[in-house]
Amino acid sequence: MLDIYHFSNPLSTDCLKTEERLLQLSYDLSERVHLRFIPLLDHHLVAKLTPSYLRDSTTDNNDQKSYHIAMDYKAAQVEGNKKARRFLINLQHALTSQAYSLALVTDIAETARLNVDDFLVNREATETFQAVLEDQALAKQMLSKADPCIAIDDPTAIDTQLLTNLSIDNLIATFAPHCAKSLAPDILRQHLSI
Template sequence: MLEVYLFVNPLGEQCVRDEQNVLRLANDSDKQIQFQFVPLLNINVIQKAMQRQGFKPSDWQAQNQQSQTLYRLILDYKAALFQGKKRGRNFLIAMQDALLKAGQSYSVALAQDVAKQCKIDLDMFMEDRDSDLAKQAFHADQRLASEMAITESSSAVVFDCDNYDYGVLLEQFTYNTLFDLVNGQLDPFQALNQHTKNCVSLDNTQLHVL
């Protein structure tokens, strides 16, 4: 069995495409795959969210607003996950559709509407989104990102559950590269040629052996 961790910016269009690629991979591959969408919040993510909305990096008020919006959205996502991984993923994707495709602004009312659409218990959701447990889950995600040296969203880490000696980090990956890696058609060590190296570029995809 394989585990795939996809680190995402909830307000990033590329992350939405990568999420779809991971979901497609889970359907296309013969291998058993567990996957998680792990929200990432750092200065790179915040500035890219600002850039998408036309704000300058020096606009500190906009930076603070983007940081708060992303943080609240992530806590909403964690609260939705408490009611099941599938519901949580559906909530995240539906929120991204509303914010990125439909151009709506984030609000508590929008989060409530999306939660209802995703068959999420609203009373429990509203309680959980402000809970210490949701905040702890957020901090656990950021620690995981730090441990895996993740600095950019749209990064995927693949582990083989039968061999935890190493994992492979993919940056700027395509669906084909991810598919080939998961299905054993791309050996990261063979691609590296030397075990002493830790990074190789294949088809504009950066692979790092962790």
């Protein structure tokens, strides 16, 4: 099984495109894939986080917005990674033209077919907060800098591979060996040209 981690800035449209490409790649790969999206938070923010931060903060700045998105994503993950990934991508698309709000998040949770009542409880739960902190600890462990990147943990390789160049060409070069033999690089390029 190939473990793929996308450490992303949840407010970046470039990271959004990379997430969409990784979703497509996960269908094109010939081996089983465990795909994880991990919204990155500023390490200064992580140091001062408390479980009540979500309730006590507004979304006036990008750090607070990123924290809210990370909590929302982890709350959605309670219902499964596929729904959570769809939720996150839909939320990121919406945030390109709308302000972050509870109403927006609730609408997107409904669109992603989440149990909205449970989701609203989970987004403020201590367990969700702990899960966000665990993701940030994993990012700190795997990354030398808190920059968006992809980490690939391949059981046939000795070290985890880190990609900081997330261009289509680099994604093709990295993942082509893991694709089905019948999938030519030009077809893979078409799939990734979202």
